[in-house]
Amino acid sequence: MAHPVIGIIGGGPAGLFCAANIRPQGFRIILFEKKREAGRKLLITGSGRCNLTHGGDIRKFEQHYGEKGAFLKPALRGYTNREIIAFFEERGCPLYADENEKIFPVSEKADDILSVLISACRENNVMIRQHTPVRAVERTSTGFLIQTEWQNIRADILVIATGGASYPSTGSTGDGYRFAKSLGHTITAIGPALAPVYPDKYPFSDLAGISFDEITVSILREGRVARKVTGDLLLTHNGLSGPVILHASRYIRDGDSLRIAFLPEKEHNTIASSITLGSAAAGKRLVKTILSDLPLPARFIQRLTEEAGLSPDCTVAHLSREKRKELLRLLTGWTFLIKSVGGFDQAMATRGGVSLEEINNKTMESRLLPGLYCIGEVLDIDGDSGGYNLQAAFSTAYAAARSISGKIETVSDI
Structure with missing residues (x-):
C-alpha cells in the first residue's frame, strides 16, 4: 500500500505546528507555502518579539474569544499554554512572561520561534515546498487534488492552514476561504480585527x-x-x-x-x-x-x-x-x-472565516468532507491581543494533528 499523503496548505504557525505533531511514521507530509520562506507573518508578531501565548489559567482563555470561546474549549484543554511553553523550551528556546503575563522568547526574537517550528518539521520528515502557491483544490473519489502552478498533487488528507487576510504582504490573502468555499463550506463575512x-x-x-x-x-x-x-x-x-x-x-x-x-x-x-x-x-x-x-x-x-x-x-x-x-x-x-x-494591512487578525458549525471542534475535521481539516485563523475565530490568537492556532493545529495520526494508524492496521 502506498504511503498516505497529508497535504497542508500554509506555512504559518498553525500549518507548521500541525505538520510537526502528526504521528506515527509511515506517511508523507507535504506543506505548501506560497512565499519564498515560511512563517513570515509569525516574524512580525509582537513587533518581532513573538507573543506566543498568555500565562494565565487556561480555563479562563475561552472568554478572550467572545462567543467563539465555547467552540475552542476542547482544543484549548487538549493542548494548553503550558504545553506550548514546554514544546519550545524543551527544544532550546527559553521563554518568559512579562508583567502582563504575555509569553515571549527570552531572546525576544520571533526568528527563534520559527527556527524551532522549522526544525521540528524537518525532524518529522515534512516536505516544505516554499514559493509554491496553491491555485485550487478539488475533492476526488479517493481524497483531494492540490493544484499548484507547476504540478498537481493527490492527497489523502487535506489541511487548510492559510491564515486570514490580515497583513497580506506576508502571504495571508484569504486563499483559504476560497479553497474551503470551493469544497462546500460556508464562509462568514470577514473583516479586520485587532485594528x-x-x-x-x-x-x-x-x-x-x-x-x-x-x-x-x-x-x-x-x-x-x-x-x-x-x-x-x-x-x-x-x-x-x-x-x-x-x-x-x-x-x-x-x-x-x-x-x-x-x-x-x-x-x-x-x-x-x-x-x-x-x-x-x-x-x-x-x-x-x-x-x-x-x-x-x-x-x-x-x-x-x-x-x-x-x-x-x-x-x-x-x-x-x-x-x-x-x-x-x-x-x-x-x-x-x-x-x-x-484595514487588513493594519489589522493583527481577521474576524470571520470558515463557519464553525461545519467543523468538529474536537478534531478540526470538516463535518461535510471527511479528511478535510481547517485550523488556525482561517476559521471564524479571533481572539484578544496578548497571545490568544497564536494559542488558538497551536491548539487547533494539535487537535488536527492528533486526529490525523489516528486516521493513519487505522489505515496502517488494515
Missing part, C-alpha cells in the same frame, strides 16, 4: 501619545449598546488605538459609534457633585483648576474644556447647567462616529 479605529472629526491629533488606563469603551449601534470593552486606550495622530480599541474593533460594523468613558461612568454623580460643591464653596476657581484634580492628563483636560466650549478663564460660578452637563458627558461618555477601522 486601530478612525473616528470622524477626530479631535486629538496633537495629543498623540497620551494614554488612559482601564477605561470603558461602548460600541453604539442603532441607539443601543452593542458591546462594552474595558482596557487601556492610546491616542494617535489620526485615531484611537491601544488594547481596548483593538479588542473593540472586532465587533465594530458600518454605522457604529464609539462612546468612551475617560472616567468611570459609576463616578458620574461624584464628578457632578464635585463641580457643584466647587460652585458653592469657591465659585471664583477656574473650571480647569477643578478638573486638574481628576486623574487625567493636563493637555487632555485643556482639550476637554475647548470641546465643551469653555473659555480658559471660565470660573465655576459662571459654569451654566448646560455646560456642566456637557463636561460630564465628555468625561464619562464622549461619543465619536466611526469613519473607518484599520
Whole structure:
C-alpha cells in the first residue's frame, strides 16, 4: 500500500505546528507555502518579539474569544499554554512572561520561534515546498487534488492552514476561504480585527501619545449598546488605538459609534457633585483648576474644556447647567462616529472565516468532507491581543494533528 499523503496548505504557525505533531511514521507530509520562506507573518508578531501565548489559567482563555470561546474549549484543554511553553523550551528556546503575563522568547526574537517550528518539521520528515502557491483544490473519489502552478498533487488528507487576510504582504490573502468555499463550506463575512479605529472629526491629533488606563469603551449601534470593552486606550495622530480599541474593533460594523468613558461612568454623580460643591464653596476657581484634580492628563483636560466650549478663564460660578452637563458627558461618555477601522494591512487578525458549525471542534475535521481539516485563523475565530490568537492556532493545529495520526494508524492496521 502506498504511503498516505497529508497535504497542508500554509506555512504559518498553525500549518507548521500541525505538520510537526502528526504521528506515527509511515506517511508523507507535504506543506505548501506560497512565499519564498515560511512563517513570515509569525516574524512580525509582537513587533518581532513573538507573543506566543498568555500565562494565565487556561480555563479562563475561552472568554478572550467572545462567543467563539465555547467552540475552542476542547482544543484549548487538549493542548494548553503550558504545553506550548514546554514544546519550545524543551527544544532550546527559553521563554518568559512579562508583567502582563504575555509569553515571549527570552531572546525576544520571533526568528527563534520559527527556527524551532522549522526544525521540528524537518525532524518529522515534512516536505516544505516554499514559493509554491496553491491555485485550487478539488475533492476526488479517493481524497483531494492540490493544484499548484507547476504540478498537481493527490492527497489523502487535506489541511487548510492559510491564515486570514490580515497583513497580506506576508502571504495571508484569504486563499483559504476560497479553497474551503470551493469544497462546500460556508464562509462568514470577514473583516479586520485587532485594528486601530478612525473616528470622524477626530479631535486629538496633537495629543498623540497620551494614554488612559482601564477605561470603558461602548460600541453604539442603532441607539443601543452593542458591546462594552474595558482596557487601556492610546491616542494617535489620526485615531484611537491601544488594547481596548483593538479588542473593540472586532465587533465594530458600518454605522457604529464609539462612546468612551475617560472616567468611570459609576463616578458620574461624584464628578457632578464635585463641580457643584466647587460652585458653592469657591465659585471664583477656574473650571480647569477643578478638573486638574481628576486623574487625567493636563493637555487632555485643556482639550476637554475647548470641546465643551469653555473659555480658559471660565470660573465655576459662571459654569451654566448646560455646560456642566456637557463636561460630564465628555468625561464619562464622549461619543465619536466611526469613519473607518484599520484595514487588513493594519489589522493583527481577521474576524470571520470558515463557519464553525461545519467543523468538529474536537478534531478540526470538516463535518461535510471527511479528511478535510481547517485550523488556525482561517476559521471564524479571533481572539484578544496578548497571545490568544497564536494559542488558538497551536491548539487547533494539535487537535488536527492528533486526529490525523489516528486516521493513519487505522489505515496502517488494515
